[in-house]
Amino acid sequence: MRTSTKPSKLSLLWLQGATCNGNTHSFLNYPHLEAVLERLEILYHPLLPSRYRIGELEEVEKCHILVVEGGVREGVKRGNREFKELLELFIEKAQWVLCVGSCAVYGGLFGERGVALKGEEPTPFYLPKVINIPGCPAHPDWIATTLWAVVEGRELIRDHLLRPKEIYGYTVHAGCPRNEYFEWKVDAREFGKREGCLFYELGCQAPYTRGNCNQILWNEVSSKTGVGMPCIGCTEPDFPQENLFSTKTYMGIPARFPLGVPKRAYLTMTGVAKSFKIERLERRLFEED
Amino acid sequence: MARISREERKRQIMDTALILFSREGFFEVTMADIAQELGMSVGNLYNYFTSKEALAKELILYISKLLGEEIRKINFKTISAREKIGEIVRFYFVTAKERPELIEYFLRIYLANREIFKNGCEGFLCVSPFVTEIMIFFEEGVRSGELRDQDFFSAFGLFMGYLGGMVFLMGEGMLPNEIDYYIEDISENIYQALKA
Numbered sequence: 001m002r003t004s005t006k007p008s009k010l011s012l013l014w015l016q017g018a019t020c021n022g023n024t025h026s027f028l029n030y031p032h033l034e035a036v037l038e039r040l041e042i043l044y045h046p047l048l049p050s051r052y053r054i055g056e057l058e059e060v061e062k063c064h065i066l067v068v069e070g071g072v073r074e075g076v077k078r079g080n081r082e083f084k085e086l087l088e089l090f091i092e093k094a095q096w097v098l099c100v101g102s103c104a105v106y107g108g109l110f111g112e113r114g115v116a117l118k119g120e121e122p123t124p125f126y127l128p129k130v131i132n133i134p135g136c137p138a139h140p141d142w143i144a145t146t147l148w149a150v151v152e153g154r155e156l157i158r159d160h161l162l163r164p165k166e167i168y169g170y171t172v173h174a175g176c177p178r179n180e181y182f183e184w185k186v187d188a189r190e191f192g193k194r195e196g197c198l199f200y201e202l203g204c205q206a207p208y209t210r211g212n213c214n215q216i217l218w219n220e221v222s223s224k225t226g227v228g229m230p231c232i233g234c235t236e237p238d239f240p241q242e243n244l245f246s247t248k249t250y251m252g253i254p255a256r257f258p259l260g261v262p263k264r265a266y267l268t269m270t271g272v273a274k275s276f277k278i279e280r281l282e283r284r285l286f287e288e289d
Numbered sequence: 290m291a292r293i294s295r296e297e298r299k300r301q302i303m304d305t306a307l308i309l310f311s312r313e314g315f316f317e318v319t320m321a322d323i324a325q326e327l328g329m330s331v332g333n334l335y336n337y338f339t340s341k342e343a344l345a346k347e348l349i350l351y352i353s354k355l356l357g358e359e360i361r362k363i364n365f366k367t368i369s370a371r372e373k374i375g376e377i378v379r380f381y382f383v384t385a386k387e388r389p390e391l392i393e394y395f396l397r398i399y400l401a402n403r404e405i406f407k408n409g410c411e412g413f414l415c416v417s418p419f420v421t422e423i424m425i426f427f428e429e430g431v432r433s434g435e436l437r438d439q440d441f442f443s444a445f446g447l448f449m450g451y452l453g454g455m456v457f458l459m460g461e462g463m464l465p466n467e468i469d470y471y472i473e474d475i476s477e478n479i480y481q482a483l484k485a
Contacts, residue, residue: 271421
């Protein structure tokens with residue numbers, strides 16, 4: 001006779017610092033949210049049914065997973081407590097700390113710092129229990145995958161910014177449907193068109209931004225670069241930069257090169273590519289457009 | 290006599306061909322003339338270059354690498370863009386004086402006979418080592434704030450067109466002074482035109 005045992009649940013506490021709520025919304029968009037929630041006991045979440053209310057968090061003795069959304073900033077109150085105090089309290093109590101979204105990771109738009117990092121610099125909370133999931137917002141799949149790995153006890157190998165390599169080991173450029181245009185240096189000069197690479201004119205940061213956006217897609221449909229909108233580098237410590245929709249150049253040469261590609265190598269390759277005109281890539285993909 | 294390597298032999302052939310082309314004109318010189326000048330059989334020459342066209346393409350790549358390597362050394366120096374301009378102009382003019390066949394080939398054969406180079410030397414393909422270093426010179430000058438940001442070709446044309454024009458005048462015997470007489474003024478003119 002088989003005995004069915006219910007898988008154990010891990011307790012989760014979701015704290016919000018200085019935030020726009022975007023990562024919560026992203027998580028709620030995860031198509032298999034119910035399956036993830038079945039494995040979690042929600043101690044507190046600002047939107048999901050929770051065991052405790054915000055004013056009762058002092059009663060929580062321990063939690064397996066602390067999720068932090070939003071940047072760390074003086075004066076942000078949650079319930080009757082300073083957010084910073086609650087954060088420090090539960091970093092201490094939690095087995096795992098998941099920083100979700102670029103504000104919680106680096107400080108981002110709203111914070112003076114992130115939890116474990118201030119930009120790229122470690123804070124006193126740069127700890128082995130921290131997993132950083134940057135993005136603006138973090139992709140629902142990144143949040144769910146990380147939670148699932150923690151629930152399953154699967155180790156996530158992380159980079160020096162504590163980001164799981166299986167998500168952030170790639171650049172957003174990997175898998176971009178416009179790679180042929182990048183290879184042959186055919187520029188897009190307008191947003192929203194199917195054709196052309198967005199790197200040379202329109203500010204695309206995909207060649208030096210980490211993330212698997214073009215491999216897992218957004219809303220299971222497409223990606224920014226897929227629909228003709230440049231990657232704005234939202235997973236990186238220097239996000240947001242200025243002039244997101246034009247490529248900074250010095251005498252026509254991009255100010256930043258694809259990740260790890262030396263300047264001479266890049267200029268040599270693009271010089272060669274630009275010497276040829278590939279007719280197919282100069283035409284519209286769909287004549288009907 | 291010690292045997293020389295295939296690469297050295299190739300370089301010997303290219304150096305000889307450049308001098309012959311410069312002296313007699315590209316279309317007047319045959320593969321047989323080059324072989325004769327080198328004291329080798331025509332058949333053997335074809336072991337190194339399968340045709341005069343193939344030789345022509347290798348020559349432009351050879352010159353481009355040679356010029357590119359020197360400009361690269363200048364790019365690596367920790368000096369101002371203004372000083373780099375001076376060094377590039379000096380190097381270019383001294384090369385034009387000491388080895389006029391190099392620059393002449395570039396100006397009179399490569400630029401003037403694009404049909405010879407249309408297959409295999411499209412665009413910047415055969416001059417990439419040289420153009421890449423010039424690009425890096427400009428890019429670093431703008432990045433440091435010393436040069437004005439502008440379209441690459443506007444700046445490239447001003448710099449290289451100017452130098453090419455002077456060497457062309459020199460080749461025609463129309464300059465009243467030796468080419469190095471003009472180094473300082475021309476460097477200053479280029480800097481004034483490009484500075485931020």
